[in-house]
Amino acid sequence: MKDRAEADGRDGLRLTTRETAERLGVKPETVYAYVSRGQLSSSRIPGGRGSTFDAAEVEALARRTGRREAASPASGDPVVRTGITLIDGDRYYFRGVDATELAARHTYEEVADWLWTGALVPGIRFTAPAQAVAAARRAVGALPAHCGSTDRLRVAVVAAAATDPLRFDLSREAVLAGARSLIPTLVEALPGAGGGGPSDAAGDGTIGGAGGLGEAEAAGGTGAAGGAGALSEAGASGGIAGQLWPKLTARRPDEPSLAVLDTALALLIDHDLAASTLAARVAASARAHPYAVVSAGLGVLEGPLHGAASGLAHRMLAEVLQRGGAAPVVADHLRAGRPVPGLGHRLYTGEDPRARALFDLLAHVPQAGPALSAAREVVATVARDTTLHANVDLALAVLSVSSGMPAEAGETVFAIARTAGWIAHALEEYGESPLRMRPSGHYTGPRPPQPLPTP
Incomplete structure (x- = not known):
């Protein structure tokens, strides 16, 4: 494939229609709609049928429209546009x-x-x-x-x-x-x-x-x-x-x-x-x-580490109720090097708002009283040394334990x-371009050519 800058005969970086669409997170037809509305300019490839677009102009349009398919923030985590x-x-x-x-x-x-x-x-x-x-x-x-x-x-x-x-x-x-x-x-x-x-x-x-x-x-x-x-x-x-x-x-x-x-x-x-x-x-x-x-x-x-996390919190609460207090149960988790279930969330510095909403409702369920008290005792016990707060898994555990539900x-x-x-x-x-979530692998294996494997 020809170098994009060479194809246009300029020094600035040029993008193909497909690349422009990917940068903007739209379909190729939308790219030409931007051109027809004067929001984007294009140049024909000499001797070819396609068009190229100035990369800086594309980036400026992406910032104005908010349609940029963000690649990676400073943290290196992938980012996907969503309005949900x-x-x-x-x-x-x-x-x-x-x-x-x-x-x-x-x-x-x-x-x-x-x-x-x-x-x-x-x-x-x-x-x-x-x-x-x-x-x-x-x-x-x-x-x-x-x-x-x-x-x-x-x-x-x-x-x-x-x-x-x-x-x-x-x-x-x-x-x-x-x-x-x-x-x-x-x-x-x-x-x-x-x-x-x-x-x-x-x-x-x-x-x-x-x-x-x-x-x-x-x-x-x-x-x-x-x-x-x-x-x-x-x-x-x-x-x-x-x-x-x-x-x-x-x-x-x-x-x-x-x-x-x-x-x-x-x-x-x-x-x-x-x-x-x-x-x-x-x-x-x-x-x-x-x-x-x-x-x-x-x-x-x-x-x-995902959906099954509430089951761990359920078993912990059941043990707290059985043993009559949170302290020995929390101590056993820490002694074994296990995190205390139902606490902390990487997206919240305080209490998980989902947990707060469910705890408020559980307070009106009479049979939930013992399990709710046990959950609060777990939070208070851990709070002596950390700033971890209750998450939704702990609230689900209160519901399941108090309602006679299984751990799962x-x-x-x-x-x-x-x-x-x-x-x-x-x-x-x-509604997005198909197959846009196709990251490139960073190969770390032996460099070719390698000999064929032998039995």
Whole structure:
């Protein structure tokens, strides 16, 4: 390939159309739209059919439009443009709206759908096709009994995808329709708590939904006490939180407990570019269909440093309650060289706002009192020597311990909630140039030529 400066016959660095589009984070057609509007000038390659663009002018346009595909900040961490979540000053926002306030006033489905579409639909309920649920249940039922919930969810995604002949349609409308059915399908594919099977499909050919109620009656209304907390029992049972509860515990839910679960789901929808979200965006960049995007996210979520972290906090709280105090449990963790679970977050200097919101709701759940006190005792014990604060994993552990849920319940809640976030990022990524997340490897192996290997 000719040198860009030579191709244009100038000394300044010139960029091809493809390179310009990558720098601006737009499609090549948009580059020529900038030219037609006078925002960018181009020069023809002598003897060729393409155009070149002045690199300095491209950079200036990128700064003006904010469309630059940022490569790496001073820290060396990769940066991806996104308009979904902002974390700033120990608070976080969904599309500029305080996420904790949003989750306090709206249900998980309302927040998720608003994040996808920009339109808030009060009382919206996601429903799952009976065919997808049946396939997912059969696939999940074939797994060994010892499999965890994330194993089951990964299998359920594949089974649901196989029943959807439109999964390769990446139009916005098709992706949204698939997302609204996939999330309840995943919930319904999980076995009931205590080993019981999932509930039977509704007679109307769908699973979940409002159980035949009208939209206004199913919605029940919302309130500041937390999404599901203001719903009627019938309305709550029709939402994702109500459908998920019996998969997590055999205990009958009360309204405050459902409020905590529903708010936790809404709070956990997205949290900037966590590892699983980055994996989901890479898959979407390669134009994988939404089910495959969710599969990519679930594969990363299963790591002990990501979605499974709440399970460690659950076991710690259970031990604190068993031993009657936090001090010996904290001491054992530190003696073994293990960090104390549920504390600290690399993105916050103070308390995780998600934990704060859930602790406030858990204070209204009578049976959560002992576990909540144990969590606060852990924080106070560690605070004698460090400035670590509670994170959302500790709050999820209070919910799971106090509700008779297994240790992996927090991971299940995390996975269901974050599915909506992965879909939001997929929708965003489908609007970008394909395969843009293709870093170059820095080869550190032996230099060629090397001899052929011998047996």
